[in-house]
Amino acid sequence: MKIYGIPQSRAGRCLWMARELGLEHENVPVHFRATRDSPELVKVNPNARIPALEEPGGFTLHESMAINLYLVKKHGAATPIAPASLEEDALATQWSFWVMTEIEKPLLTLLMTTLAPTLAAISAGSVFMGANTYIGNAPNFMVKAIAEDRGIKMPSFFGYMLWSCGILVPLFVVMTFVWFA
């Protein structure tokens, strides 16, 4: 079975479901910015949208939630994901429709418009603050451990804070003004 679409798109839902169900599958990583450049995808979904599913027997399906509900009906019987009754099945359908029709679009619009600068500030802030301390950033620990393993003397936490206050904090202030003032 093939699932078209990179995981960082709505295809992520279907890839997640395939994994939850333990299904063997191939991910064809079509990017959402290049859907029309993939004749293979357009053949499976003439709307040129991801995700799309292609079964070995030739059956094809698009719409992420339709794919997920289909996969559970087909493969989920012995798993806790499958609805135990008609009512549970109806509730799964209800939540799927509700999120798709009532929540997804307004939420995405909010995240990509009004909240976009807030999200950028949070992301940049966490990266900078992570870099400012050893403890805020796992890669810092990794670099410290690798360097020490090679016999290079690394600063202690407080030593690092001295370097960080002298170099990274002024940089942090400059970056804040350049990007967010």
Ligand SMILES: N[C@@H](CCC(=O)N[C@@H](CS)C(=O)NCC(=O)O)C(=O)O
């Ligand atoms: N309702 C559809 C939405 C599909 C959709 O819009 N996919 C986006 C990526 S997340 C896409 O293919 N965009 C490419 C384009 O619009 O050209 C679903 O849930 O599968």
